[in-house]
Amino acid sequence: MLRKTDRMVNQIAALGRGDTTARHLAEAALSRAEAFHGLNAFVALDPEKVLAAAEASDGRRAARTTLGPLDGIPIAVKDNYLTADYPTTACSDALPLEPAGVDATLVARLRRGGAVIFGKTNMHEWAYGATNTTSSFGPTRNPHNPRHITGGSSGGSAAAVSAGIVTAALGSDTGGSIRIPASACGIYGFKPTYGRASRHGVLPLSWSLDAPGPLAASLDDLAVLLSCLLGEDAGDAATRGSRPFRPVAAHSRTVRLLHLTGPGLERSAEVDASVAAALQSARGCMVDTRELPGMRRFFGAWETILHCEATAYHQPLLAANAAGFSTVTRAHLEAGQYLSAQELLRAQQVRAEFCTLLASGLGDWDALVLPTLPVPAPAMDSDWQAFGGRRVTTQDSMTWFCWPGNLAGLPAVTLPCGLSSAGLPIGIMLMGRPGQDERLLQIAKRFDPAINLTE
């Protein structure tokens, strides 16, 4: 799907050389969005708004007053970010179809950097699921095979990048919702450390697990985006003291990777083989394999916190308009009403236990390694997945490896590492130490030259 030329850093260079214009990039993206309409990646896209923003960018470039590297770059936005000029629905019938009149902080930062906001992307309803098959606008389809899901909940953003419509998009991640669809669609996704990217204006799923972030066509694209997006924001108390993202230079020191395994971390044979090959080919890495104990208990803590926080946020809307939620989302929210304060506190105890285990119970490590998904993108109509002796729901298979990053608030990146026998992408995930987002991206680059699905 994605072509090697479809990278944001290439677009930035071409704009800088005068080889293209923002209007040309916008027209090309609109044309490609039309060609890939069947993927159902977008839920709102207004060509007039897109072209007006592109022409404004060209005007600034002609006047030598560009606003930064993103000036003139089309970037799509997940439909749970408030946008001044598009409705924000979280792909739920429970919300009205009216523009919010204000931008989420990260959208505002993109606009201040001159980016062309390229519509709103399809998502799993309220981000409360990881398949992107539950949406008031219908399911999103995988560009690599439209009979397969994109994963979610940022599935529209991933499909838009994977299909080469845009080179970057915003997503949000509570249990893997950036990394899951990025992996399933063969692109790159980055979940920042909790508190480094502002949640202000992003409709919450779970306050203490949510992390907004970018999906893009390359690691270099992610670095440019993170430089624009991260940092303190008065609208989000969790970002207090958060540093802006400053890319770090490559160095030759050997980095220590821990490849995590054990009960609860099973994967299919072909996924395991792809990840093993990627680890073998990574430059300057010492790889140890380590079993991570207690996964069932830690998953229970993540799920308790998720349901309690989501229900606390949605309870007024649930009481007023239960019929506005899909069957499954309503069941999730109702379940949250039965969990007690003691159970939430117990889950937070287990969360502390998990953070301690990762921080000091695994020895020294620079990055933790897992596949991003245990299986390639499942077929649209498959409710169950079997792998590594397990049989789990498709929903649970999507978050299988990703929720630990949210429970501990770690930065995490997914990058493509191969193709399945059916031609579907396989991704590898690296999780870094908290706050070391820059270093994590640098470690990921040790893998990238060996991995390329974009030729």
Add this chain to the structure above:
Amino acid sequence: MTMQPDPLTPEQTAMIKATLARIRGALATAPTRPAPEPAHLFLPVSLFPVEVRDAPKD
């Protein structure tokens, strides 16, 4: 007039029961000893600006 909530379907009721059973089963497994303080209790302090948090106390 108070609106009556839409009743749950049998499918939703079954999903809720399964979710709660799964969560409670997972959290009931053996904790570490001593059990740590809940993680989020540290958060409120961090929400204050550093100059307030670290100001000299009377």
